[in-house]
Amino acid sequence: MxxxxxxxxxxxxxxxxxxxxxxxxxxxxxxxxxxxxxxxxxxxxxxxxxxxxxxxxxxxxxxxxxxxxxxxxxxxxxxxxxxxxxxxxxxxxxxxxxxxxxxxxxxxxxxxxxxxxxxxxxxxxxxxxxxxxxxxxxxxxxxxxxxxxxxxxxxxxxxxxxxxxxxxxxxxxxxxxxxxxxxxxxxxxxxxxxxxxxxxxxxxxxxxxxxxxxxxxxxxxxxxxxxxxLWHLLRHRITVARVDRNSDGTISVWMTGRLLQRMHPRAGQFFMWRFLSRGMWTEAHPFSLSRSPRGDVLRITVKPVGDHTAAISDLLPGTKVMAEGPLGRFTAHHRRAHGTVLAGAGSGIAPMVAILEELDSSGPIVVFLRARDASEIPHLDEVRELARERGATLYLLEGRRSTGWLPQGQAATMTQLVPAIAASDVYVCGPEEWAKAVLDEARACGAPEEHLHREEFAW
CATH class of the missing domain: 1.20.120 (Four Helix Bundle (Hemerythrin (Met), subunit A))
Incomplete structure (x- = not known):
């Protein structure tokens, strides 16, 4: 509860x-x-x-x-x-x-x-x-x-x-x-x-x-x-349980281990994952949890954009995983306001699914998911079900890019879509320009700076 x-x-x-x-x-x-x-x-x-x-x-x-x-x-x-x-x-x-x-x-x-x-x-x-x-x-x-x-x-x-x-x-x-x-x-x-x-x-x-x-x-x-x-590898024995190829083109990796809750993972955080298989063990990449951690099961959702991420689809069950983390403050634990706004685009949608799963229904929740088409949004059915259970308002921002945070042909202020924006935490994860546009709009509509949450995997 x-x-x-x-x-x-x-x-x-x-x-x-x-x-x-x-x-x-x-x-x-x-x-x-x-x-x-x-x-x-x-x-x-x-x-x-x-x-x-x-x-x-x-x-x-x-x-x-x-x-x-x-x-x-x-x-x-x-x-x-x-x-x-x-x-x-x-x-x-x-x-x-x-x-x-x-x-x-x-x-x-x-x-x-x-x-x-x-x-x-x-x-x-x-x-x-x-x-x-x-x-x-x-x-x-x-x-x-x-x-x-x-x-x-x-x-x-x-x-x-x-x-x-x-x-x-x-x-x-x-x-x-x-x-x-x-x-x-x-x-x-x-x-x-x-x-x-x-x-x-x-x-x-x-x-x-x-x-x-x-x-x-x-x-x-x-x-x-x-x-x-190395200690986590020996103690928690994380291994790949299964790999799902999702209809939107992303890849979900389910992992299991021992005593994973003692790592204290939270929805919205990420790990540096090193898959100990041939050709992949030399590299560690950051991926957010795409499901609220429970028991000894973790899930990440990856969008194939390079050789390493594409190779993840070929991981075999039983592959050992070295996990460095959990990392980041992009969690519901750091909320400072009554309401919550979740805005995700591209691979930034994955942590939003996990955070939404962890939120209670004590305050208004608004979710923005940005994609060219709804078919490209990972775990959309999960998000819809979670939004229904939490009483959240879900907006699918579909269409071509524009200079702002909304797709071409759509015009609205965040105040119109989120009446309680000034009393809400705003979590944003996605491409840099789009995330910046969302945060600028939130500021313009009265959201205090301490209510704005963004975490990126810059290098």
Whole structure:
């Protein structure tokens, strides 16, 4: 039985989420502030141009390294971070820090080369080669990492990514983690802040502080990105039960396992699924649950758009599955209003089916499903039955694309279709332009920003 959520519960959740986000953001900032404070305590001379440039180089190096740590943490899929930020926001923060961090690293390299060069009266070119060849193996590794980072940034440009398949881009992007790994040793050996020479008590404190920060960030990444999926594989023994080829062209994969409820999956969330069959085990792809999780049965619905998704239709019963998750905040658990609007298009319809199944009938529910034709909507019969049971209003938005969120030839405001829009949560999943149009329309009709929910699988 689904228990209606009270207004107090909505407010409590909003306050809790806000407090957690503020706490996480404060921790991220204080980590960098603490490291910079220790740098100043261990000495930061600025008496000459060379000293000033070197000090700037040390400070920017600390800032860049702190950004790397935060990048690892937000993309490590640590539950407390994942549930509070959401997967898409964490991924966006990861990318934003990467872009800003690259600029900071370039400043770090440039100022150190110029600063050291000014102190020993050598040109910048000779000093750059000196760093690469004469400052020890740790510095040589850091230089190699810098050039690897340039390659990653170059391939991450939009002009390149739009021409590459996800699998190829992802393989190159993995160099980022190699870059981080080879950059860590020189921070303890060549850097003056964390080398631990013990000229003062702060030297030892700085070294242990920095070692602890890297241990937490790298440890969280290894535990939650690698060890946890392996643990789920061994503990829950998820396997493919059957594969259905739906009339709309999508593929439904039913999976069973042991103690799946202990993974705490919720309708609307997704997993990174790795099917352990020949030709597929090397790749993990995100797919939302298309059915409210119950017992030891899970279902995903996939639209074949590439080689990997097309191959899913050939999966055999008994195929083992490695599941990383559940991920995301796109769930009814994060509702903040009395009413609910579900808007899905394309593959974004799948999580809407699961969320609708989980909703109670305590508030008005409106469902929008967008497709060129009703025959292309997955699980439409299920949605119609669920809408009848929940007393939901169902709109099938059929037709060709237009510049707005409605198909060509249809004109209406969201207020007309959803009278209680200002007191409703709006869940949107679908193509980027269409989802943005839906959210813009909801805002224009009075829906508060905190009532808008969207999660995407960006790369």
């Amino acid at each position: 689904r228990v209606p959520i009270t207004t107090d519960t909505y407010e409590d959740r909003a306050e809790t989420d806000s407090a957690w986000k503020d706490t996480l953001e404060s921790i991220f900032w204080l980590t960098g502030v603490g490291a910079l404070s220790l740098m100043l305590a261990t000495g930061a001379p600025i008496g000459s141009i060379g000293d000033a440039l070197t000090t700037i180089g040390r400070a920017t190096g600390i800032v860049a390294a702190t950004m790397m740590m935060v990048q690892l943490l937000v993309i490590a899929r640590v539950p407390v971070i994942e549930h509070r930020l959401g997967h898409d926001r964490a991924a966006l923060l990861h990318g934003r820090l990467g872009r800003i961090g690259f600029i900071v690293i370039c400043v770090h390299v440039a100022t150190l080369v110029l600063g050291y060069g000014a102190r020993v009266n050598t040109g910048w070119w000779d000093q750059a080669w000196s760093f690469a060849l004469h400052f020890g193996d740790e510095m040589t590794l850091a230089v190699i990492g810098f050039w690897l980072l340039i390659a990653v940034v170059a391939t991450s440009l939009a002009a390149v990514r739009t021409r590459w398949k996800y699998e190829r881009w992802h393989a190159v992007h993995m160099l980022t983690y190699i870059t981080i790994a080879v950059s860590i040793p020189h921070q303890f050996v060549n850097g003056t802040t964390f080398s631990g020479y013990a000229f003062a008590a702060t030297d030892t404190l700085a070294r242990w502080y920095w070692a602890m920060m890297w241990t937490v960030s790298v440890g969280a990444f290894l535990v939650y990105r690698w060890l946890r999926p």
